[in-house]
Amino acid sequence: MSKILGVIPPQNFEIIRDRIAMILADELENQVLFYNPELDANVFIERTDPIDKTELPALNVSLASGSYDNKDVSGTDGTYTFNIDAYTSAKATALANADTQSVFNLHRLLGVCRYIMENPIYRNLGYSTPYISRVTVGSINIAEPGAKDGLSTFMGRLTVTVRVVETTALLPAVLIAGYETAAKLYTTEQGYVISKSN
């Protein structure tokens, strides 16, 4: 029989994962509309199916790992790493080779994502303090391209680390039935002493 009554809420890493994707989608849409039409990327969350060439450029936000410290009875500090994977492709033109253009597009897309995630306005991912204590972009990596690809597909990864407190509901302290002992706790030079006397 279950002991935890009520709905267990989403953990913060689930909320943050979706939040990162929403921020990127919002900001990229604005960039496309007013400044950079080439940044018109599809944003996915935790996509594992293969991505089709017709869906590029694309971003995929996923949870990579998490670790916990500063644990107490009601919670712990979680440090989560999220991957922002970017995918681009290009066709050759009279002005540029496809591979070079695709890499340039990838660098541009990853650079814009880094700029968004490091922007002070998103230092708490839009949540009020102290919900999130830190958001940092940790690294950028470019994968080896595939061979004989007619569309020069490239992939790169931005890792974003978010530190946030994860909590759990405390158990209510209920005395065991029939427990009626009255005692006092005293601090002495020998340490704590439980006594019924004054």
Added chain:
Amino acid sequence: MSLLDKIKRDAQRILSNGDEYAVDITFINAELTTATIKGLHAKRHLPVYTDGNPINTRTSYISFAEAVLSEAGYPVRNTKGEVSLVAHRVNVADSTGESKSFVIQETYPDETLGIIIGILGEYE
């Protein structure tokens, strides 16, 4: 005729026979020299495995007899005598019948049989 010469002749005939598998392939170089010859063309699905998701993309290639392209007056080799077709434009129709433009990204010349395979990248 030696056996090797017969093989070369047969290979060129297979690659260039428009009544069998060969299609029209048009080559265009930077000086806008153009030649249309018969050769084989394939365009198919290609999975590209990255550090993240696989990408479903596609690959295209052509194969043709070097002698046929040379006879059409198209410069196949550079002044050092090497096959030099990288970055040349290629127009060829796919299964839709519509002509598509490509650039040659890589060449794999078989200098025993006189056959060249060109790996194509798509061109806007």
